[in-house]
Amino acid sequence: MPFIPHTEADIQAMLATIGAPDIDALFDEIPPALRCGELEKIPQGMSEMEVGRLMNARARQDGQPLCFIGAGAYDHHIPAAVWQLATRGEFYTSYTPYQAEASQGTLQLLYEFQSMMTALTVMDVSNTSLYDGASALAEAVLMAVRANRKSKSKRILLPRSLHPAYRRVVHAIVRNQGITLVELPFDMESGQTDSLVLEQYAGEDFAALVIPQCNFFGVLESVDELADWAHANRMLAIAVANPVALAVLQPPGEWGEQGADICCGEGQPLGAPLASGGPYFGFLTCTRKLVRQMPGRIIGRTVDLDGKTGYTLTLQAREQHIRRSKATSNICTNQGLMVTAATIHMSLLGAQGLERVAAACHANTSKLVKVLSALPGVGPVFKGAVFHERVLRLPLETKDALRSLAAHNVLGGFDLSADYPELGNAVLVCATEMRSDEDIEQYRSKLERVINARIQTPCQLKPDW
């Protein structure tokens, strides 16, 4: 379905038909005080050649450093075919089309995406994606508050070991809806959610417990116990999962006796590049029982009058254009292009391919941790088992170490000191399947130099000239 913008003649014809003098007149209902006016800081247009030169200069600024940062966005290999296919004209849209059923190919692709996500998370239903992992979690929290009618408190248990950006986004989205987020501390030894503190909340009224797998420190949580504890205390269990990790870990649908009720997460590791932080996409799956509380678009498969398979938007009574202010969410769209890439990415890798990616990430991070821990003053902060990230203690200020490493073209990890000052000089490191043994050795040797330069005691002998 090609996108053809209106010509100036089209616009004039339409304005003449409705009797409006110009486009601005269509917005005259908006008081002048609320308008942002001219976009003065936007520079003049540039030619393609000029833009190309500027972009090349910007790309050179970035360089091509060795990346050992994870912290929610991961440097995975994306087969060349993924974006070659995703950018074909037939697929190339960032949205679900407005005349949805006219785009059977797009709907089929979204349906396949839903099928893959339900298979990966072992949940009953999936929507066609949300903006990103953090906003998907906010929607999951809102879902839980609506769905858990036994709970009247609108309170949610949110672990401190959850990604700090996710905690901030969830707070920003739910705080004006009377929802309270209660922070669960983590155990300083294991890095897991503290089960003793959790026990103090037993019997209290909460709508849901959020369970990250893995948590922000890369540490695996005791998901069976946490899910069972939530259900025993009449809470819903919300899983926040890394989709690549799910290839090798127990799927949320099988956590504990009943499985998680809702699963969400960041879809970036499935075929989206680390392009300055986005666009990414969030995924959201849930049990059949909760499907009417799920926000966003859902594609269903059906048959037409002749019995031929067709795809259609389904369960739209949840959505804004039908339910107006009582819709499950103001989200009435999805990240079409990212999901197209993810669906192709997963198709090319297959279940076994994704499993091999996950296994390689785990092995490389284990190697990295082992090699770096041989350096003086460096070692793991937490004892808990990890997937593909780990927190390391450093013998010098984290930001100094990272700055020196960056000067050597190594992005050494994520500095935890701002979000977790209690951890001291700590850095979160990650080595995906992209990091070779040589890359790891390069990190080790650079870090060794940085440490030696910083912590060597100054020479006591003074030259006598």
Added chain:
Amino acid sequence: MSDTPSELRYAKSHEWVKNEGDGTVTIGITDHAQELLGDLVFVDMPEVGDNVEAGSECAVVESVKAASDIYSPVSGEIIAVNEALDDAPETINDDAFGEGWIFKVKLSDAADLDGLLDAAGYDATVAEET
């Protein structure tokens, strides 16, 4: 004109109320309401034990073309919901005044019933709307 049962009471918002005579009432939507909605596909029922106020929304019926709130015509406590509707919401289309009941309320004030319409009054309301 559908046959509006004379033994029931009605709200303008198209709910019917059956006085069970023991301080409880059964509530559903009228045959006229189900006809307007079309084929029902889902009923979102209230929680047993919840308290409702007269005039407050407490359930949702969803058809292939719309979703509508159901308002409780009386105040009180929800004491039962028609769980059979979970699997067979179309029962409301088939038998709106009988098997298609939606929930039961223990009245907190029996006087709530006095404010409701009788069959003739409800028919007149419907006639006005159409």
